[in-house]
Amino acid sequence: MADTRKASRFIVPAAVAGVAAATIGLVPALAASGDPDLPDITAQQLIEKIAASDTQTLSGTFRISTDLGLPLEGLASGLAGIGGGSGDDSSSASPSTDPAQKLTELVSGTHTLRVAADGPERQKLTLVDGSDEYSLIHNGDDVWAYDSKANEVVHEKGASEGPDKGSADVEKELPATPKALADEVLKAAGDTTSITVGGTAKVAGRDAYQLVIKPKQSGSTVESIKIAVDSATGTPLKFTLASVQGGKPVLDAGFTKVDFGKPDASTFDFKAPEGAKVTEGLDGAEKGEGAGGFGFGPDFGKDFAKGFAPGAGEGGEMNVVGEGWTTIAKIDTGADVPAKTDEAPKEIQGLLDSFGDKVSGKFGSGTVFTTKIVNALVTDDGTVYVGAVTKDALVDAANAAK
Structure with missing residues (x-):
């Protein structure tokens, strides 16, 4: 039952929190050509399939394309200055190494990332920009952020502290079975949302179903949200957010390659390159302002x-x-x-x-x-x-x- 509850955490933002999932959820996605012939499935059955999924291991490459229709380079620069430090402390990591700052680049343009995961204790994400790379590595108690262009490293200890009481309380309130969760999702959709299965797709060579979520209300800027779901594992592979304005999708991020096998343990090993500047945590870490000191504090x-x-x-x-x-x-x-x-x-x-x-x-x-x-x-x-x-x-x- 614990595994089911754990899996259910991933369907809620994908299928219930329409707007929130649309604006911040970077669920990997990229549809390929060719529609596979798969057995018929209802929206409720597909939601149950996602909820029952327990994918713990994977590796692959995906591309994220974002078009919000605004001058994001200027916006990102402005937001980078909000609440930021002076940058004069030589013991501090530069903004280019701070994950909260670096990952704002994903909100504009097209980017390629490599990902790997081996359960809750080991994950790796690498943002590739030409010959430069920016990596976030979580391996047990250690979290590393490495910017190859700046040749700087940020290291945090004590990343794995287990779930807190609040998390346990939330899990107790979640539906205990995939069917119960699907019932809750469809009930929450109510009269404001249409949830259907919109055919099939090929994503990174995988056969997938398309879950289509659309507003029934007028006045929303969202035209539709489409989530491609792996037919074998129930893992979401595609997330495409379309605006009523038409044109390019607001968000179209997707796997171009995916493997659900267990990555080699060495994938998550990290040693600071010779000559790299290494910072033990960011400024906020000592003040308790960040999640692991990485800039996601209460303010x-x-x-x-x-x-x-x-x-x-x-x-x-x-x-x-x-x-x-x-x-x-x-x-x-x-x-x-x-x-x-x-x-x-x-x-x-x-x-x-x-x-x-x-x-x-x-x-x-x-x-x-x-x-x-x-x-x-x-x-x-x-x-x-x-x-x-x-x-x-x-x-x-x-x-x-x-």
Whole structure:
């Protein structure tokens, strides 16, 4: 039963948390040509198959292509400066070696990665950029981050501390069988979501079923989410997120090669190259601010929010309006937004200049920041409305609040 519960953790973000999975879930995916002839299967049976999957070992190569429809190079540079350190401490790792900073590169363009996993104690991910490589290696109690271009290494000890009480409590609340989980997923979909099986596909030479998730509501920016599921193992192989705007998928990341055999133990061995700068942890590690010191601390969300509106995350109140795919988060920051771009904090000047559209209504006036999926309205009185909804939906929500 424990294994079933463990496996169930992977289906929830894939099939229930529509918007969340769409925006942050990098489930490897890339469809190949040729549709295999497989036995018929219902959506519930396919969800059960995913939930019952217990893939512990794999290795392979996959490619991630992301097109959010915004100038992400400027955005990434701005976000990199939010809440960051001065960089003057020679004992600290440079931003290029910090995983939280480095992996922001995946939110734009096309990238190739190599992955390997051998259970919960050993994983390796390598981001390949020409002759340069950036690797994250977890091997037992050790976690290494290595940037070949900078020739820098970050090392963390004590990575394996076992599940905490909170994790155990969550597992107790999860459905105990694949069928029970599938029932919960379909129930959660309710009247707002359509979940169907949309044929078959070839992914990295593997036969796969296509699970198709679509909003039934109007006003969402999501056209569909497609997950290709390995017909033999139940492992998700493909994740494609399409916007109602059409064009290239917002996210199309995929296995080009995959092997479910156990990787050689040496795959997870790491020794710092001669001459490399080695840092024992990042600055946040000693303060307990990061997960293993790698930048995912409790203030990460607050710092991110501050990039969009002064005061966000600092005592601001958040409310949720709407439901399903048209859910909008309303954040009352209590801070006026600078009327002129040159008065704005430097972290958001690029955002205001490059893709902000001025709007007005009963709520007053404000600026809408748009991508192909997530849009945000920041009113001049400091209220933020954000969601995977259209610009008109944001304006309607702001008007309705008055």
